[in-house]
Amino acid sequence: MTIDSAGALALDAADPLAGFADQFHHPFDDTGRRSIYLCGHSLGLQPKAAAQYVEQELKDWQRLGVLGHHNAHRPWIKYHEQAAATLATLVGAHAAEVVAMNSLTVNLHLMMVSFFRPNGERNRLLIEKSAFPSDRYAVVSQLAFHGLTEAEHLIEVEPRPGERGLRTEDVVSRIEQEGNKLAMVLLPGVQYLTGQALDLAPLAAAARRAGAAVGIDLAHAVGNTPLSLHDWNVDFAVWCSYKYLNAGPGAVGGCFVHERHARSDLPRFTGWWGHDPETRFEMGPQFVPIAGAQGWQISNPPVLSSAPLLASLDIFQRAGLPRIREKSLALTGFLQQLIETRLAGLVDIITPAKAAERGCQLSLRIARPAAAAKRCHDLLSAAGVVGDWREPDVLRLAPIPLYNSYSDVLAAVEALSDAVRR
Ligand SMILES: *Cc1c(COP(=O)(O)O)cnc(C)c1O
Numbered sequence: 001m002t003i004d005s006a007g008a009l010a011l012d013a014a015d016p017l018a019g020f021a022d023q024f025h026h027p028f029d030d031t032g033r034r035s036i037y038l039c040g041h042s043l044g045l046q047p048k049a050a051a052q053y054v055e056q057e058l059k060d061w062q063r064l065g066v067l068g069h070h071n072a073h074r075p076w077i078k079y080h081e082q083a084a085a086t087l088a089t090l091v092g093a094h095a096a097e098v099v100a101m102n103s104l105t106v107n108l109h110l111m112m113v114s115f116f117r118p119n120g121e122r123n124r125l126l127i128e129k130s131a132f133p134s135d136r137y138a139v140v141s142q143l144a145f146h147g148l149t150e151a152e153h154l155i156e157v158e159p160r161p162g163e164r165g166l167r168t169e170d171v172v173s174r175i176e177q178e179g180n181k182l183a184m185v186l187l188p189g190v191q192y193l194t195g196q197a198l199d200l201a202p203l204a205a206a207a208r209r210a211g212a213a214v215g216i217d218l219a220h221a222v223g224n225t226p227l228s229l230h231d232w233n234v235d236f237a238v239w240c241s242y243k244y245l246n247a248g249p250g251a252v253g254g255c256f257v258h259e260r261h262a263r264s265d266l267p268r269f270t271g272w273w274g275h276d277p278e279t280r281f282e283m284g285p286q287f288v289p290i291a292g293a294q295g296w297q298i299s300n301p302p303v304l305s306s307a308p309l310l311a312s313l314d315i316f317q318r319a320g321l322p323r324i325r326e327k328s329l330a331l332t333g334f335l336q337q338l339i340e341t342r343l344a345g346l347v348d349i350i351t352p353a354k355a356a357e358r359g360c361q362l363s364l365r366i367a368r369p370a371a372a373a374k375r376c377h378d379l380l381s382a383a384g385v386v387g388d389w390r391e392p393d394v395l396r397l398a399p400i401p402l403y404n405s406y407s408d409v410l411a412a413v414e415a416l417s418d419a420v421r422r
Helices: 005-013 018-023 050-071 081-091 104-115 133-145 168-181 200-209 303-319 321-342 370-382 406-421
Strands: 098-100 124-128 154-157 182-188 213-217 236-239 254-257 347-349 362-366 388-390 394-397
Touching: 005 406, 018 303, 050 303, 081 098, 081 254, 081 303, 104 133, 104 182, 104 213, 104 236, 104 254, 124 133, 124 168, 133 154, 133 182, 154 168, 168 182, 168 200, 182 200, 200 213, 303 321, 321 347, 321 362, 321 406, 362 370, 370 394, 370 406
Parallel strands: 124 154, 124 182, 182 213, 213 236
Antiparallel strands: 098 254, 236 254, 347 362, 362 394, 388 394
8 A cells, every 4th residue: 555645644533532632732843844743752742732821820829929838720749640540540450559750760769668578599580672761770779788799699681592582481490590599680571672561460569479569661752652561560650751752851750559568668768748647747756658659759749840741641541541552553554664664674674563563653774874864864853853863773763642643653754755865
């Protein structure tokens, strides 16, 4: 099938989510041309309603001062709670299992304080070899904090030679092989570089059988792929909200703690916002944690950087993740099909070919020497297509079902086609 712009427009006309694109601000380039923005895996676009949400808090602060804690339109004392219901739906959890707080790497550290508990021989930590640098730094520093070393205690699983994705059976067998030496397993929901969505249910089950704690980094998965953290029995998960969740640069992140730990006496780093709100303001000396994920909060919520998250979650709640995923499968499938038919031999897709094994993003390798490949990305940017380049050789493009169209995808592939043929 050859698709022209009329074909793409027909697909757009039949798209039940097409109307949501208008609820986001779309960037323009220097020449005033609307960008083809396929970079929501890095920073999601701004929901138009975000400004009202932020202004509401500025107004309430102006109008009420300290009384805003209780009397603001959305009372600040419980501001974080407003995000819980939709976040819980997105990650497949009960509301009490999630909390919006801090940022991703901070949450990872806080979770590891509780869930990375090396004990005697059980002192190893398994991650994937091309883990996002911040995760690796966090993990290695936690090992050092326990007097353990990267060389001896960090296990890194990697794809087979010549392959780009991790195989579930390989990770499972490595977990089984490490067995009672394993204290924790940390895996991504969607791998940031390759766009591979891991099959988390069997991986989490293997870690639990081995007696290890299991944590998931959802940076590239939340708001992107379907998740069932509660049923998968993972111990914890962490995420940021500025990628697929469109909550703005540096927005407040999130955390999942499984219900079975809701009242646990695991060690944790505590602060007053994790304290039972009924007695928080009695200002007593003894810490009494809130049951559930909120018990891991430390400080009172950053209202101004949480406001855009609420604006965005409102859109997710209205669109619904099943419909978002359905469009995502079609839209990314469309990108795949165009690349395979128009750019065969020029561009390789390193993201798994099967739709179930990926989210929105396709990671591309341009079959050229490094400098020429990088130049294709520069040409693409000059043509108004926003994707991103990850050294040494990966171009990432993510069509976002809430605000990208089939026409966007076609225009991006046409620009890429020009760039790689120049
Ligand atoms: C984006 C991303 C982060 C970002 O960390 P912050 O603490 O939010 O700055 C961390 N880990 C992964 C895997 C990411 O993709």
